[in-house]
Structure formats: structure tokens, C-alpha cells
Amino acid sequence: MSDFLADLDELQTAAEQRFAAAASSDELEAARVEFLGQKSGRIKDVQKGLGAVPKEDKPAAGKRFNEVKQAVQQAFESAQQRIEAARDESKSEPLFDPTLPGRPVRLGRLHPITQTIEELKDIMGRLGFSVAEGPEIEDERHNFEALNIPADHPARDPLENFYLHAARAGAGKQGDAPLLLRSQTSTVQIRVMEHTPPPVRIIALGRVYRPDTPDATHYPMFHQMEGLWVDRRVTMADLKSVLRLFASSYLGHDVHIRFRPSFFPFTEPSVECDYHWNDRWTEFGGAGMVDPNVLQAVGYDPEEVTGFAFGLGVERLCMRRHHITDIREFYRNDVRFLHQF
Numbered sequence: 044m045s046d047f048l049a050d051l052d053e054l055q056t057a058a059e060q061r062f063a064a065a066a067s068s069d070e071l072e073a074a075r076v077e078f079l080g081q082k083s084g085r086i087k088d089v090q091k092g093l094g095a096v097p098k099e100d101k102p103a104a105g106k107r108f109n110e111v112k113q114a115v116q117q118a119f120e121s122a123q124q125r126i127e128a129a130r131d132e133s134k135s136e137p138l139f140d141p142t143l144p145g146r147p148v149r150l151g152r153l154h155p156i157t158q159t160i161e162e163l164k165d166i167m168g169r170l171g172f173s174v175a176e177g178p179e180i181e182d183e184r185h186n187f188e189a190l191n192i193p194a195d196h197p198a199r200d201p202l203e204n205f206y207l208h209a210a211r212a213g214a215g216k217q218g219d220a221p222l223l224l225r226s227q228t229s230t231v232q233i234r235v236m237e238h239t240p241p242p243v244r245i246i247a248l249g250r251v252y253r254p255d256t257p258d259a260t261h262y263p264m265f266h267q268m269e270g271l272w273v274d275r276r277v278t279m280a281d282l283k284s285v286l287r288l289f290a291s292s293y294l295g296h297d298v299h300i301r302f303r304p305s306f307f308p309f310t311e312p313s314v315e316c317d318y319h320w321n322d323r324w325t326e327f328g329g330a331g332m333v334d335p336n337v338l339q340a341v342g343y344d345p346e347e348v349t350g351f352a353f354g355l356g357v358e359r360l361c362m363r364r365h366h367i368t369d370i371r372e373f374y375r376n377d378v379r380f381l382h383q384f
């Protein structure tokens with residue numbers, strides 16, 4: 044009797060191990076045949092030993108045999124479920140379908156104003172102008188005084204400029220000059236000439252700030268391209284040639300330009316420059332011959348050198364070329380607009 048029970052224990056342990064280890068339905072089937080097979084399965088074999096058990100022990104032995112048989116059957120079924128579940132899972136994994144079209148990736152791009160600036164640098168570079176830079180926070184000397192804009196000039200009105208509050212609070216104290224966001228890139232003319240003996244031939248591209256209420260043509264921050272060429276015998280004819288070549292390059296060959304008399308404190312004579320493109324005249328900036336007072340303010344000799352300067356609105360150029368009618372589009376950050384450039 045005890046041999047019979049020991050065989051049953053061994054059988055149960057072996058069967059449970061084999062079923063738990065089965066990793067595929069083939070392995071499971073092999074284990075099933077080995078233990079539960081109708082003809083020569085190991086359960087059938089052990090069952091044969093039941094006949095040799097003494098009569099009085101039979102009921103207990105039979106009971107134990109049924110328990111083991113059930114446990115083995117149970118081990119088989121749970122292994123079967125486990126393998127089926129794994130198979131279902133791998134089925135529901137998305138299969139790679141090489142015939143599907145790819146998902147488009149949205150590429151970033153440069154802001155239209157940045158693109159315009161790059162192009163303007165390129166055009167002016169071919170005309171021999173190098174790129175200069177200056178700070179956006181300026182003092183009154185560079186934004187006004189050295190540009191021949193006197194203290195009582197309306198352009199210096201605090202309501203026309205973004206003076207910095209901290210600087211204004213301390214203004215008047217010695218060595219604590221008021222600061223403002225530059226209202227024009229003409230500041231860079233002064234900064235360059237202060238540090239460079241003539242000749243100079245530069246452009247400066249950057250942001251300027253004025254407290255304007257935004258509308259289709261105004262924005263409190265916009266970009267200008269400043270140009271400056273100082274050398275012996277630079278004339279108004281050079282100015283006109285450069286501006287015409289520039290306009291033709293940027294807008295295409297079919298461009299005419301005209302000068303209208305104007306006034307700027309830092310140029311004499313001064314002009315307003317218009318170009319004719321697509322059947323329309325558009326003003327594109329101010330220009331003129333650098334005022335002798337400005338040359339003197341930076342230590343140049345107005346008897347030795349002359350120069351011209353100009354200042355153009357970058358947004359306006361870009362708007363005209365791309366038929367954009369509202370400057371605010373540039374700064375709404377709407378990708379449906381930005382993506383078109």
C-alpha cells in the first residue's frame with residue numbers, strides 16, 4: 044500500500060512540473076500523452092497497481108488515486124489556458140503593415156521675418172555691406188543725441204518711447220543715464236562709427252520698439268534694416284543705386300524707385316524712398332546723406348568723408364512681397380500662417 048501511495052505522490056509532482064514547464068501547445072500535448080494518455084499514460088500505469096493493494100486499504104487508496112488524477116487533470120487544464128492566453132495576446136499585437144502610407148512629420152521652419160532677414164543680409168552682402176549689431180536696450184546718446192535729435196524733439200517724448208522704468212526712476216542722478224528700448228536701428232550707425240575709422244559699409248538688422256497700438260500696419264515691436272556707407276566722395280547717386288539694386292533683387296527685376304524730399308535730423312538732405320511694383324507705389328523707408336553733425340559726433344571729419352544712410356521696415360518689405368495685409372499675422376504664432384513660408 045505505501046509503495047502505491049509513494050508512486051502516486053511522485054506522479055503528481057512530476058506531472059505538475061511538466062505541465063507548468065510546457066511553453067508551447069506541442070510541449071503541452073506531449074506531456075498530456077505521457078501522463079493522461081488513454082492507452083499507456085502514466086496514470087493508467089499506476090492505476091494498474093491498485094489491484095495489488097490489500098482489500099481493507101482499497102477505499103483509501105482509491106480515494107487518493109482519484110485526488111491525484113484530478114490534480115493532474117487540473118494542472119493540464121491550467122497550462123492549456125496559460126498557453127492559449129499567450130497566443131491570443133501575441134495575435135492582438137498590431138502587425139506591421141508595409142503597405143500603409145507613412146504618417147507625415149511636420150517639419151519646423153524659420154519664421155518669415157527671420158527668413159526675410161537672412162535674404163536681406165544676402166542681398167546686401169553682395170553689394171559689399173557687412174552685418175553690424177547693437178543692443179536693443181539703448182541710452183539717449185545712441186538713440187537720439189549723437190543722431191542730432193535735440194532734447195526738445197517730439198521723437199524723444201516719453202509717450203513715443205519705451206523708457207525703462209528702473210532707469211527713469213534713477214534718471215537725473217549722475218552717471219545713471221535713462222535707458223530705453225531702441226526706437227530705431229540708426230543707433231547702430233553711431234555704435235559702429237564710434238569704434239571704426241572710415242570707410243564703413245554696414246547694415247544692421249533688428250528689432251525696434253514704439254508704443255503704437257497694434258493695427259494692420261502698426262505693431263509695438265517691428266524690425267528695421269539700417270544701412271550706412273561712409274567713405275570719401277559717397278554721393279546721393281550711390282544711395283539711389285544701392286536702394287534700386289536692393290529693391291530689384293528683393294522684389295524681382297521689375298522695380299522702379301523714386302525719392303521724395305523729407306526730413307530726418309540725422310540726414311541732410313533727407314528723402315523718403317518709394318518703389319513701384321505690381322502697379323503700385325509703396326513707401327519703403329527713409330534715407331539721406333549723413334548729416335555733418337552726426338559725423339562730427341562720432342569723431343569723423345565731415346570735410347574728409349561723406350556718407351549715406353537708410354532705414355527700411357522689414358515687415359513691410361515681407362508683407363509687400365507676399366501680399367500679407369496685416370502685420371499682426373507675424374506675431375499671432377498661428378502655424379496655419381507660419382507654415383506657408
Ligand code: DAH
Binds near residue numbers: 229269328351
Ligand atoms: N530711423 C528712421 C526711422 O526709424 C529711418 C531712417 C531714415 C533711417 C533716414 C536712416 C535714414 O538711416 O537716413 O524712422
